[in-house]
Amino acid sequence: MVTASTVSGIDPRDIISVFAQNGFCKTSMEDIAQAVGLSRQSIYKKFGSKEACYNWSLKTYMTNVYTRVFAILEEMDGPPQDILERVFDAVVGDGVDLAKTPHGVKLVEDSLEVAASQKENWPECYRIRLSEFLLRSGFASSPEQGQDIAHLLVTASRGALVVASSRQDFSEDMRRIIKTVLSGA
Secondary structure (H helix, E strand, O other): OOOHHHHOOOOHHHHHHHHHHHHHHHOOHHHHHHHHOOOHHHHHHHHOOHHHHHHHHHHHHHHHHHHHHHHHHHHOOOOHHHHHHHHHHHHHHHHHHHHOOOOHHHHHHHHHHHHHHOOOOHHHHHHHHHHHHHHHOOOOOOHHHHHHHHHHHHHHHHHHHHHOOOHHHHHHHHHHHHHHHHHOO
């Protein structure tokens, strides 16, 4: 099995970008090798197969995303609205560019599937931690209300992802959504 230590120095986003442009079927190991600056033979030695490379890149990318998001929520560094904006940029921001590529929507779906299939079920942990943050920050008066607001924000972020033409558009839409939702809390 491929582990992070066996592929040190490779940014999973580089591999994901190739799959987003070409799709899984049309992406070759040579395409991947060129994207990461290694030989095709090195890619085969590190991953063994295109499928293993794909799975590693999605899992590693999502691990990095959720690790960053959980750290932002725990740090409580700044006003709550700013923290939420950073959280949504971290969890969805890269997805804006991916979703606009020929095969990006499929890649985003696969990434979410990988995240949910982990033992920790990262999307569920994310919603729970987001609701706890909302409760700690005074935007929810009960755990149930925190869960409802978290659900609303996560759902709205998916809609903002679909309609955004750029990461900046997504950030502006999320700023407006967060402000609106929190002012009603």
